[in-house]
Amino acid sequence: MAAGRRQKLARELEGRVAFERRAYLLLPGEGQRPAYDDYVISHRKRAAEMEPALGFAIPEVGQPYPRSSLPAQCVAAAVAGSHPEAMDALEDALFRAVFVELRDISSGEVLADCVRKAAVPDAEALVERALADDDCRERVFAEHEEALAEGVHGIPALLVPGYAPITGAVPFEALRRAFLHLVEEQNP
Numbered sequence: 626m627a628a629g630r631r632q633k634l635a636r637e638l639e640g641r642v643a644f645e646r647r648a649y650l651l652l653p654g655e656g657q658r659p660a661y662d663d664y665v666i667s668h669r670k671r672a673a674e675m676e677p678a679l680g681f682a683i684p685e686v687g688q689p690y691p692r693s694s695l696p697a698q699c700v701a702a703a704v705a706g707s708h709p710e711a712m713d714a715l716e717d718a719l720f721r722a723v724f725v726e727l728r729d730i731s732s733g734e735v736l737a738d739c740v741r742k743a744a745v746p747d748a749e750a751l752v753e754r755a756l757a758d759d760d761c762r763e764r765v766f767a768e769h770e771e772a773l774a775e776g777v778h779g780i781p782a783l784l785v786p787g788y789a790p791i792t793g794a795v796p797f798e799a800l801r802r803a804f805l806h807l808v809e810e811q812n813p
Contacts, residue, residue, distance in 0.1 A: 648768040703755035714743035
């Protein structure tokens with residue numbers, strides 16, 4: 626689920642819900658989608674209409690698409706393990722890199738920039754270690770496989786035990802109402 630909406634819900638429902646960040650690989654392989662196409666752009670336009678304040682950039686057909694989401698997920702896992710307090714800022718920086726600046730988050734340089742923006746010390750070294758860590762890559766792939774088994778096939782995604790996955794750019798008020806219903810259902 627988009628970090629901003631998750632953060633807002635967590636603040637509003639503090640103490641009544643808990644979120645666990647899990648990896649989902651939109652592009653697990655290298656170069657699976659070489660360029661932006663009409664399909665991807667149509668979803669970007671819808672997201673931009675729903676949340677204009679987020680500043681979504683609309684790419685041109687044929688513009689290069691990020692090569693893979695695996696490097697970003699490995700870096701996020703490394704930051705979560707060593708600097709969990711920086712995760713919200715990292716998620717925001719990664720979001721901006723992909724959806725506002727149209728940068729390739731499979732690039733070590735772009736990832737180091739995002740890690741720096743999250744105020745994590747020695748960003749380049751952290752990114753280098755994360756991208757070389759085979760165990761981290763295996764954990765990320767395992768989380769991705771778990772998500773697929775739960776029925777997740779897109780981003781943002783939210784899993785609530787016992788319910789079908791919520792995927793896509795769902796308006797905040799709809800998420801808020803759903804969560805309030807769940808909280809009230811669990812604690813009548």
